[in-house]
Amino acid sequence: MAITSDVLVVGGGLAAVTAAVSAAREGADVRLVSHKASTLRQASGLIDALGYVPATEPAKPLRDGPPTAGRNLDPDEWPDPEGPLADPFEAIDRLPESHPYRIAGSDALRDGLDLFDDLAGDAYRGGHTDRNALVPTFGGAVKPTARYPAAAEAGLASDDRPALIVGFRSLTEYDARAFAGRLEAAGVPFDAAGAEVEFAEAFRADAKITRVAKALDHDEEIDGVPAREALAKAVAPHLHDVVDGSGGVDRVERVGFPAFLGDDEGEAVRAELAERLGADVFEIPMGPPSLPGLRLEDRLFDALDAEGVRFETGNPVVGVESAADGRVETVAVDRKGRTAPYGADAFVLATGGLVGKGLDSDREGVREPVFDLFVDQPDDRYEWFVDDAFGDQPYARFGVRPDERMRPVDGDGAVQYENVFAAGGVVGGADAAREKSASGVSLATGIVAGRQAATEATQ
Amino acid sequence: MTRHTDDDGSAEESSEDDRGNGRGRGEPAPGVPEAGRDEQPSIFVPDDGEVPESDAVGARDSEAAAGGDDAAARAATDGGVESATGGTDSTDLDPDAYDPVDVFPGGDLDLREGADSCYKCTSCDTSCPVAEVDDEFPGPKFQGPEQWRLKRKGDHDIDESITSCSNCMRCDDACPSSVPLSQMHNEARGQFVERQMEKLSVEYIRNRLLANYRTSARLASMFPRTASFAMNFGPARWAMEKVMGIPKERDFPEFATETFREWWKARGGAKVENPDKRVAYFHGCYSNYNTPEVGKAMVRVYEHFGYEVMVPPQKCSGTPMFANGMLDDARRHAETNVENLVEAIGEGADVIASCTSCSMSLRQEYPELFDLHGIEDLAEHTFEAMEYLRIHEDLEGELDAAGGPDEERELAYHAPCHARNQGLARQAVETFRDVDGVTVEDVGDSCSGISGTYGWKEEKYEKSMEIGEEMFEHMEDAEGDVGMTECPTCAMQMEHGTGYEIEHPLQLLEDSLGA
Numbered sequence: 001m002a003i004t005s006d007v008l009v010v011g012g013g014l015a016a017v018t019a020a021v022s023a024a025r026e027g028a029d030v031r032l033v034s035h036k037a038s039t040l041r042q043a044s045g046l047i048d049a050l051g052y053v054p055a056t057e058p059a060k061p062l063r064d065g066p067p068t069a070g071r072n073l074d075p076d077e078w079p080d081p082e083g084p085l086a087d088p089f090e091a092i093d094r095l096p097e098s099h100p101y102r103i104a105g106s107d108a109l110r111d112g113l114d115l116f117d118d119l120a121g122d123a124y125r126g127g128h129t130d131r132n133a134l135v136p137t138f139g140g141a142v143k144p145t146a147r148y149p150a151a152a153e154a155g156l157a158s159d160d161r162p163a164l165i166v167g168f169r170s171l172t173e174y175d176a177r178a179f180a181g182r183l184e185a186a187g188v189p190f191d192a193a194g195a196e197v198e199f200a201e202a203f204r205a206d207a208k209i210t211r212v213a214k215a216l217d218h219d220e221e222i223d224g225v226p227a228r229e230a231l232a233k234a235v236a237p238h239l240h241d242v243v244d245g246s247g248g249v250d251r252v253e254r255v256g257f258p259a260f261l262g263d264d265e266g267e268a269v270r271a272e273l274a275e276r277l278g279a280d281v282f283e284i285p286m287g288p289p290s291l292p293g294l295r296l297e298d299r300l301f302d303a304l305d306a307e308g309v310r311f312e313t314g315n316p317v318v319g320v321e322s323a324a325d326g327r328v329e330t331v332a333v334d335r336k337g338r339t340a341p342y343g344a345d346a347f348v349l350a351t352g353g354l355v356g357k358g359l360d361s362d363r364e365g366v367r368e369p370v371f372d373l374f375v376d377q378p379d380d381r382y383e384w385f386v387d388d389a390f391g392d393q394p395y396a397r398f399g400v401r402p403d404e405r406m407r408p409v410d411g412d413g414a415v416q417y418e419n420v421f422a423a424g425g426v427v428g429g430a431d432a433a434r435e436k437s438a439s440g441v442s443l444a445t446g447i448v449a450g451r452q453a454a455t456e457a458t459q
Numbered sequence: 460m461t462r463h464t465d466d467d468g469s470a471e472e473s474s475e476d477d478r479g480n481g482r483g484r485g486e487p488a489p490g491v492p493e494a495g496r497d498e499q500p501s502i503f504v505p506d507d508g509e510v511p512e513s514d515a516v517g518a519r520d521s522e523a524a525a526g527g528d529d530a531a532a533r534a535a536t537d538g539g540v541e542s543a544t545g546g547t548d549s550t551d552l553d554p555d556a557y558d559p560v561d562v563f564p565g566g567d568l569d570l571r572e573g574a575d576s577c578y579k580c581t582s583c584d585t586s587c588p589v590a591e592v593d594d595e596f597p598g599p600k601f602q603g604p605e606q607w608r609l610k611r612k613g614d615h616d617i618d619e620s621i622t623s624c625s626n627c628m629r630c631d632d633a634c635p636s637s638v639p640l641s642q643m644h645n646e647a648r649g650q651f652v653e654r655q656m657e658k659l660s661v662e663y664i665r666n667r668l669l670a671n672y673r674t675s676a677r678l679a680s681m682f683p684r685t686a687s688f689a690m691n692f693g694p695a696r697w698a699m700e701k702v703m704g705i706p707k708e709r710d711f712p713e714f715a716t717e718t719f720r721e722w723w724k725a726r727g728g729a730k731v732e733n734p735d736k737r738v739a740y741f742h743g744c745y746s747n748y749n750t751p752e753v754g755k756a757m758v759r760v761y762e763h764f765g766y767e768v769m770v771p772p773q774k775c776s777g778t779p780m781f782a783n784g785m786l787d788d789a790r791r792h793a794e795t796n797v798e799n800l801v802e803a804i805g806e807g808a809d810v811i812a813s814c815t816s817c818s819m820s821l822r823q824e825y826p827e828l829f830d831l832h833g834i835e836d837l838a839e840h841t842f843e844a845m846e847y848l849r850i851h852e853d854l855e856g857e858l859d860a861a862g863g864p865d866e867e868r869e870l871a872y873h874a875p876c877h878a879r880n881q882g883l884a885r886q887a888v889e890t891f892r893d894v895d896g897v898t899v900e901d902v903g904d905s906c907s908g909i910s911g912t913y914g915w916k917e918e919k920y921e922k923s924m925e926i927g928e929e930m931f932e933h934m935e936d937a938e939g940d941v942g943m944t945e946c947p948t949c950a951m952q953m954e955h956g957t958g959y960e961i962e963h964p965l966q967l968l969e970d971s972l973g974a
């Protein structure tokens with residue numbers, strides 16, 4: 001017999017969690033199945049909604065013929081994207097009609113963000129306004145984002161207090177001085193300086209950031225000095241490093257660290273450092289390995305538990321096992337070689353896009369492997385992309401096409417399965433990387449798909 | 460390591476192999492342990508006269524010779540036909556029908572595809588419980604894909620840090636690209652142990668002893684009370700730490716006075732016959748020698764659901780051997796297991812394990828590392844005990860109808876890492892969520908830190924306890940003061956860190972069903 005629930009959510013990221021919680025809040029019995037540990041641990045932990053509206057038409061007509069394979073003959077020209085946007089909601093109408101925000105509606109985004117605020121609680125900021133915050137990220141870029149971890153709050157680019165950016169020689173992918181230079185080049189309204197300090201040198205050069213975070217969590221002794229004190233002592237000599245435009249020296253009022261200030265005890269670590277330094281302390285979100293992503297994953301999976309959602313990770317859903325009358329009855333879960341049926345009255349597909357492997361591709365085409373849903377794509381592979389890497393790449397918008405209830409439709413616009421809904425990266429139509437919209441799309445489509453799945457299952 | 464796994468031994472380079480393993484290369488005698496190599500009882504049994512060395516030696520000799528004295532008879536009830544490789548008499552599963560995949564073309568596992576799939580997202584590193592406490596450990600990304608590239612041409616030694624990997628396999632679960640990290644680690648560790656580890660070193664001998672737990676357990680359980688006392692006897696433990704590097708802080712598990720197999724035999728075997736619903740129970744070493752109540756619970760619960768339980772001859776699943784790079788030992792035991800379990804499968808059974816590391820080994824490590832006849836069938840037919848009932852029976856409905864256990868129960872549950880990798884980390888919590896009078900609290904997703912034999916090494920003891928700290932704290936915070944887990948070594952760690960008594964979910968299931 002099948003393992004059953006009212007709603008089965010396939011996936012483990014932000015969209016899947018959103019769909020699962022919103023379905024549970026509608027009264028459905030929900031199960032979430034994720035192939036692997038949540039990919040939230042790779043995420044920056046920032047919750048963006050819409051930062052830019054990129055141009056979908058080139059500045060001059062694209063050249064006919066095969067691509068130039070990077071030889072840059074007669075290159076594409078694309079207008080700069082519109083943005084950074086102050087208000088994501090007012091720009092939604094300027095997105096293409098096939099964009100998930102246009103289909104789900106701006107209320108879906110608003111509801112999704114509200115749900116997120118509720119789940120994230122005091123660990124996140126930004127819910128007080130519709131407007132985007134500008135958060136400096138790893139690498140020195142400034143990202144427009146709707147929500148951000150409390151740990152990043154003191155680092156906002158709209159804050160004009162001078163900032164010291166701290167780095168460590170052993171953390172090779174993060175150069176504090178280059179970072180500070182790029183921030184200034186980006187025109188932030190504050191003075192910044194980068195300093196490389198001796199702290200992580202006590203650890204082996206390639207120690208994982210989880211090791212450093214754990215040492216700070218537990219305030220382990222580093223060469224006889226508790227870790228938090230040792231870190232503060234290493235930073236203290238640099239508190240006057242910032243030189244303003246007129247050559248004056250200010251004592252910094254805030255200090256930014258790479259995001260490894262503790263895992264479970266982050267708040268206590270930041271508070272102690274702030275007290276010792278006499279300055280606000282903030283974290284700069286990084287790429288993977290990402291502690292802000294890990295913390296968010298922990299928080300959201302605790303929320304799943306609290307909402308009564310059943311969840312399991314470790315085994316993939318590999319296909320439809322039985323379907324009748326246009327409805328999926330059971331899907332097959334591969335349990336180490338043998339499949340087991342999982343039955344539900346409604347299903348939410350939230351497996352991610354091309355990077356998350358919710359879409360699979362080869363030279364012949366792009367497909368959705370679980371339900372074999374229709375993925376709109378040009379027949380000719382050379383039309384999947386344009387020469388300019390930062391242009392409007394058609395492949396970036398590949399994915400399933402949903403109706404307004406988030407049910408995927410086929411090439412003729414007909415619903416494929418009455419009880420299958422889609423959310424997150426597997427939904428096409430958004431260019432999340434250029435728009436800075438990945439989290440918002442997950443929240444907006446997740447909440448619609450979750451509610452609709454619950455309605456479908458419990459009616 | 461793979462050179463030793465070819466059935467005919469043709470790909471071996473015997474010239475360099477001077478570790479005196481004694482197994483004649485090219486002479487097919489697998490499955491028959493060589494006296495003095497596979498079993499080294501004198502280390503584990505103190506020379507205080509209680510257990511004369513000669514008895515232990517006698518047991519081993521008689522086993523090897525399949526002799527007829529008491530010890531041998533006892534050994535026979537304890538599991539083990541010592542058997543040769545391959546095949547089965549079953550009519551359903553014809554050995555000729557197998558297409559043994561040549562997973563070791565040219566002698567080494569081809570893990571290139573796995574290495575190429577790695578896009579360096581470091582999800583494995585952030586999930587590694589060892590890297591979190593030990594900055595000398597370069598993490599799974601290095602141990603797996605990066606080390607694989609380095610050693611491809613054979614001009615690079617395996618980095619010694621591979622021995623710090625505890626084989627918890629959390630990296631497998633974390634990897635979004637399905638890079639076979641644990642398979643890469645197992646291969647590298649096997650190569651390290653085979654080619655670079657000094658075979659007369661204390662570390663090697665200690666690891667071999669720990670890995671071959673079944674051997675010591677079988678001997679100890681011949682004199683269970685004496686062994687339980689002697690192995691935890693202060694001066695003996697001091698000596699073990701000094702001489703063998705086995706931390707004196709740890710208590711050796713108690714040995715049952717009646718093993719599971721002895722109980723099974725005395726009981727007269729299965730009480731239910733049902734050719735349509737058969738399961739073959741892989742009890743593993745621990746449920747047999749140390750916690751037979753887990754095995755009994757399995758039998759009673761399955762009989763409650765009308766299953767005919769078979770208990771085929773079996774040896775160690777190999778889990779502790781993989782973790783110590785002793786792949787030859789693991790393969791020798793696998794031959795027995797595969798042969799007997801495949802025979803049971805031929806008689807219509809699925810294979811059920813109560814230990815999540817045993818099921819992990821049979822399902823994943825076996826087909827990844829060995830190419831024995833029927834090994835893929837075994838992997839496909841193996842399930843964890845509660846998992847199987849959840850798939851095939853209305854377990855929650857049955858629990859609901861039974862109305863819960865006689866007494867209120869509150870348990871602090873820890874999901875073993877190997878359960879996590881099979882998608883089983885939440886099943887105990889979910890199954891008992893709605894059972895009246897039962898509260899099961901998940902103590903979080905941290906690793907217990909013991910990882911089988913890892914925490915049994917003096918040099919790893921502190922790391923092991925540091926990893927386990929989060930779990931200990933959460934256990935203390937939980938309402939219940941009885942712990943619950945599927946994994947025997949996690950259970951040891953939970954007990955060691957908190958003093959709680961630890962149960963297996965099958966025991967709670969037995970109580971709740973009134974089975």
